[in-house]
Amino acid sequence: MAMRLFLSFLFRLTLVLFLLDSAYAQALRVGFYxxxxxxxxxxxxKTVASYFSQDPTVSGPLxxxxxxxxxxxxxxxxxxxxSTKTTSAEKDAxxxxxxxxFYVIDAAKEALEKACPGIVSCADIIALAARDAVSLATGSVGKETRTAGNYVWExxxxxxxxxxxxxxxxxxxxxxxxxxxxQLKASFAAKGLSAKDLAILSGAHTIGNSHCYSFESRLYNFTGRGDTxxxxxxxxxxxxxSQCKPGDETTTVEMVPxxxxxxxxxxxxxxxxxxGLFHSDEALLQDKETIDYVYSRLDSPKSSFFFDFGVSMVKMGRIGVLTGKAGEIRKQCALVNS
Incomplete structure (x- = not known):
């Protein structure tokens, strides 16, 4: 039954992606390389799977x-x-x-440069690694996925x-x-993503951990009055x-215990x-469209969520892309070409 549901959702997702690719044929396409x-x-x-086999928690960060x-x-x-001598880079924000x-992306890039130098972008490696990380973490359906050599989305x-x-x-x-x-809806709308995309992509919080300092004030000083x-x-x-003491900068907590x-x-x-660990997680209950989606996930098959997530990830993966002769293909992902 699980395999049948998975194949059904994969077929529907492939059809949606085909239609999307037809509309954006000049930008991105499945099988570009x-x-x-x-x-x-x-x-x-292979690179992602190697690290995942040693440490499954790598899926969330990717x-x-x-x-x-x-x-x-x-x-x-x-x-x-x-960062450079003159500019503080995004990773230092x-x-x-x-x-x-980052080490997984670097390892994949190194392997790709040996196989086909100067061809595969670091931006594409990030997108592929995120998909592979999720595919490897999909539980029971994930086992079938790995056996069949399929992915949650293309x-x-x-x-x-x-x-x-x-x-x-x-x-x-x-x-x-x-x-x-x-604020969340406005942020997503600015990137061409809907409230439904917000609710779907927030589901990424089903994997990974968070440092205590990322939500500490929810516990000890939410409005500046020592409240929760x-x-x-x-x-x-x-x-x-009990897990996170004030000022704790090292402890991590599972997003989903x-x-x-x-x-x-x-x-x-x-x-x-x-x-939910973050206030932004609970914010999903403040809007009809997002709360409706949350409710819909409570008794629906996982394959339905996988389908939705794949569609929204492909949509997100098209934000502001550089294609054609724009940008470059970096030799090392941490450095621009000289």
């Missing part, structure tokens, strides 16, 4: 990298660039201090790398974990305070119980 670097996707997949890349200057790999997984490729990365732009464009629903965020379940707040390495719909059940 078919002739120039036939093993490109397999190399990225997915987060793609999101943080696309929301600043578009999906151009600018989040990977190092406060919201990006906890980003991880990634249109053909992005080129940007040459500018500014910390100030990361601060201005990345949604805050303390944002209210109006009223949208957070009081009993869960007590549990979190006991299930932080399995991509599924448990996140939405937590949100309904007011146990």
């Amino acid at each position: 078919k002739n120039s670097c036939p093993d490109a996707e397999a190399i990225v997949r 997915l987060r990298l793609h999101f943080h890349d696309c929301f600043v200057r578009g999906c151009d790999g600018s989040v990977l660039l190092n 406060m919201p990006n201090h906890s980003l991880d997984g 990634v249109p490729t053909g992005r080129r790398d940007g040459i500018v990365s500014m910390a100030s732009e990361a601060l201005a464009n990345l949604p805050s974990p303390y944002a209210e629903i109006t 965020d009223p949208t957070l379940d009081p009993k869960y707040a007590i549990k979190l305070r 006991g299930s932080s390495t399995t991509f599924d719909t448990k996140y939405y059940k937590l949100v309904m119980k007011r146990r």
